[in-house]
Amino acid sequence: MPTRELLSPAQRTHMLRLPDELSDQLLARYYTLSDEDLALIKQRRRTQNKLGFTVQLAYLRFPGRTWSPSEDLPSRLLAYLADQLRVNPLSLMQYAQGREATRFEHLAELQLVYGFRSFSASAYRELSTWLLPLALTTDNGIALIEALLSEMRARQILSPGITTLERLAWEVRRRAQHQVYRILTEDLTDVQRTQLQALVTVMTPARQTLLTWLRQPPGHASPASFRKIVERFCWIRDLDLDPGVLTRIHHNRLQQLRREGERMTAQRLNQFDATRRDATLVAFLLATEEELVDQALDMHEKLLGLHAKKGERKHENHLKQSRKALHEKVRLYARVGKALISAKETTEDAYAAIESVLSWERFVSTVDEAEQLMTTTEVDTIEQLVGRYDQFRKYTKELVATFTFQSTKANEPLLQALDVLKELNTTGQRTVPKQVPTAFVSGKWEPHVLKDETIDRHAYELCALSELRNGLRSGDIWITRSRQYKALEDYLLPDAEWQRYQQEGTTEITIERDWPTYLAERQEELKTQLHTVEQLVTTGALPDVRLAKDRLVITPLPKAVPDEVEGLARQAYDLLPRVKLPDLLLEVDAWAPFLRHFTHLQTGEPAKDQTALLAALLGEALNLGPAKMAEACVGMTFARISWVEDWCMRDETYTKALAEVVNFQHQxxxxxxxxxxxxxxxxxxxxxVSGRRTPGATVNLRYGTExxxxxxxxxxxxxxxxxxxxxxxxxxxxxxxxxxxxxxxxxxxxxxxxxxxxxxxxxxxxxxxxxxxxxxxxxxDLGGKLIFTFDKPECYPTLQPLLENWSRNEAPGL
Incomplete structure (x- = not known):
């Protein structure tokens, strides 16, 4: 029988306990007495009863439970309440030691007057129904119970013991889990269930499971890696899982199940009951299918760039080899030029002057050689790309045949061209029919694609694949089963949900939502600001800004930090004690407990092996990795560090841990x-990164070629x-x-x-x-950019060179 506990003993102790240090915001929100409160309180005759009655009211409001006379009241709260009543705070001791019947009478009166309800069976059912939608989004125990307490305060339901709340949250979480498992598995066929079972069955002779095979990283960009991605994608696609289940389950739940499927061994998954195992695998497979699509399309983009770069390098190498011949031609024509100049000055025959340097036959041949050298110095990137067509053919057949793209109407010719290529690949035909779509062929590609009223197959195919890449980048082309390249509408809220947010006033949009009104407001604001800047620039009163030759010139900012600060900083650092990094992290954790946020993916419990957690954090921070970190730490093993990394270190845990430290520093x-x-x-x-073959490594020429x-x-x-x-x-x-x-x-x-x-x-x-x-x-280069205005630029004579009228460049769709 699984335990029904969601909290650790420490969490259970502090969940319903008031903090020792209460913030001003908390005091003002829950413990400020209204006139109605004071009128009810003043009906008590004795000072201790007034204060005790008020303390009971305060506890009912927050933390939402009854007050026990045996517990210590935070001194700041007692002083805050007593000050509003203008009574002595010490009189509460008399109330605590007084008649128990009086305290019960006060509690009953407070419940009657303010509508506080005791926790009952009906409240249990009411709160269970309310908590289920939240439990479908997360199974974090603390989050569920904190949300439950907040809702109980809003509904004025008095909190029972924390163990009762734990049982309620545990039961709702269990129901939510079973509901998620049911949604993911209820439409599976017997064949699909058998295939899911095969995923976690060891294959022979490779001695690995299909699950391990599907988890393999994409590898470096190459045709072989592309084909492996497509092979895994086709295996999942052939399962014919219904992606519609994803819309019926909250994203957080899917992400958790996906991560479990990525990290759990086949042996561990086989220990689950069939429903939970199949649900975990379905979530993993549907998410992996999207990732494989993105990996394939990203790899296609990388291969296009890689082969273009290889073509450029080949040209550069050829140019280097031609450099000696170029220098020889330059020296030769310099001699020919001098001879011609001398012949003109002395009225001698020009042809004789040329032949005085070299024979006429040799001169004619050098002209031909020079024309060839001139051709080699001109880089035609498309020609270089077409020259590597054989390399592209190693994977482009799979690209065209495997994925189905969609597009806007303007890009339909390109999709038709992809269908033509797919048909050519299927039939083995090499010649492109004359009646094929060519509207997508841009000007730079046209001379290579259209040659002598025929269509060059190599150039046509590479042009289509290049434009496909551009369309995916811009969002004009998309693919349904993708996370990165899906349709723009799929990123937006459904219209019904958006309408609901608008009606509830929870859109969090801070501007005027009526478009004509908003545009008029911005037009007036822009006009006001431009008139102000026009006047300041004309009078030379705009600091550090001037106009020179119709360009905006901004004075560079002076150095704000004196050079002496560097020496002072070194002196300050020298005063700091030298400590070991693990000790420093533990000290920071004592101030801001950030390590508690690195929780287990399944249980939600903080990582118990703090030594391994610290080693894993330092290993990532120092870019050492688990293997080298294990070698550097006495008594540490690779398995311990890897286990913590796999189960407790994720983007969300890093985000929460970072927030803990930043919040402490902010306060x-x-x-x-x-x-x-x-x-x-x-x-x-x-x-x-370590090398070009590392997944995710890309080259940005702004930073060099690494x-x-x-x-x-x-x-x-x-x-x-x-x-x-x-x-x-x-x-x-x-x-x-x-x-x-x-x-x-x-x-x-x-x-x-x-x-x-x-x-x-x-x-x-x-x-x-x-x-x-x-x-x-x-x-x-702000000085070289134009500012668009609603008015004519002539309305601002000084700023006119920097302005452009909006109506001439109206944005589409407005």
Whole structure:
């Protein structure tokens, strides 16, 4: 019989206990007495009864239970209540030692007057029904019980013992789990159940399960890796699982089941009952199917870039080999040029002058050689790409045949072209029919695709695959079973849900939602600001800004930190004690208990092996990995560190742990000297990876040719890094910047945010306005950019070179 406990003994002790230090916000919210409260309290004659009656009322409101005379009352709460009554706080001792019947009479009167209810069987059923939707989203015991207590306070239901609440939450969680398992498995056929069982059965002669095979990483970008991804994708697709079940289960639950399927061994899954095992595998397979689609399309994009780069390098090598011949031709034509100049000055025959340097036959041949050398210096990237067609053919047949794409109407010719290629691959026909879609062929591809009224098969196919990549990037082309490349509408809220949010007023949109009204407000605001700037620039009163040759010139900011600070910083660091990193982490955990957030994926319990947890954290922080970290720590093993990493260290646990530390720093009085925690900035920091074959490694030419990833960090004005996310080195920062502002779990109330040029786009400006953030990016080459206005630029003579009228460049869809 499984235990019905969700909390640890320490959590159980503190769950219904008032904290020793009560915040001003908590006191004001729950313990400020109204005029009606005071009128009822004053009906007591004795001072101790007035105060005791008030204390009982305070406990009924928060934490939502009855008060026991034997427990200590927080001194700040007692003083706060006594001050409102203007009585002596010590008189509560007399009330606690007085008649028990008086206290029960007061409690009964409070329940009658304020409508507080005792916990009963009907309340149990009522709260069970309310808690089930939340339990379908999470099975975290603390979260469920805290939500339960909050709802009980709202419904004025007095809390029973904590063990009763645990049993209620445990039972609801069990029902939610069975409901999720049922939804995922109720439509499975017998054949599908047999195939799921085969997933966790050891295969021979490889001596591994199909589950292990499906979990294999994608590998480095190559045709062989692409074909392996497609093979795994087709295996899952052929199971014919219904993806519609995903819409009936909360995302958090699916994510948990998916992670369990990724981490659990086949032996562990076989220990579950059939329903739970099959549900876990279904969630894992449906999520893996989406990941495999994204991996395949990402690998196609990488291979296009890789082969284009290889073609460029081949051209560069050929150019290096031709460099000697180029220099010889330059020296030769310099001599010919001097001879011709001399012949003109002396009126000699030009042909004789040329033949004085070299024979005419040799001169004619050097001209032909020079034309060939000129051709080699001109880089035609498309021709280089077409030249590597054989390499693409190693995987593009599978790409076209496996995935079904959808698009906007403008991209239908491209999808038709993909169907043509699929048909050619099936029939083995090499010649492209004349009547094929070519509307997608852009100008740079046209000379290579259309040759002498025929269509070049190699160029046509590569053009289609290149445009497919571009369409996936822009969102004009999508694929249904994908997480990264699905249709834009799939990212949006369903219309019914959006309408409900609007009616409830919970859209959290901070602007005027009526479009004409909003546009008129922004038009007036822009007009006012432009007139102000026009006047300031004209009079030279705008600090550090001037116009020069119709360009905006901004004076660079002077260095804000004196050079002497560096020496002072070194002296300050020298004063700090030298401590071991594990000791430092344990000390920080004593201030801000962040280690408790690294919880087990299944049980939700904090990691019990703290030594292994600290080793795993340091191993990741120092980029050593579990193997080297185990070698560096006495008594530590690779298995212990790997187990903690697999089960207790996830994105959400890191986020919660980071929030714990940042919140502690934010509440420290010294942090206020740096800022108030309402502004922040973000930027990416690039880190090299071990090699080009590492999954996720990408090359960004801004940083050279070495592959790597970027750590995108949000930093508050109090120097707290409240959000860190690993992104591709080639990804633009802008969307990840918005994610950081929305999905951090700290107490920071960010209102204004700064970024560099890579952190802004026109769309991000609009999104930040919708979300209520002030956005101030540092835009590179701001002086060369135009500002769009509703008025004619002539309305602002000084700023006119910087302005452009909106009506001439009206955005589509407005």
């Amino acid at each position: 420290h009085p010294f942090a206020a000297y740096w800022g108030d925690g309402t502004t922040s900035s973000s930027d990416g920091q690039r880190f090299k 592959p790597g990833v970027s750590f995108y960090t949000h930093l508050s004005d109090q120097y707290g890094p409240y959000r860190v996310k690993v992104i591709s080195a080639t990804a633009r920062d802008a969307p990840h910047m918005v994610d950081g502002l929305l999905y951090h779990e700290t107490d920071l109330a960010i209102r204004e945010h700064y970024s560099d040029t890579w952190g802004y786009t026109d769309q991000v400006f609009g999104i930040m306005r919708l979300l209520g953030f002030e956005f101030a990016p540092r835009i590179q």
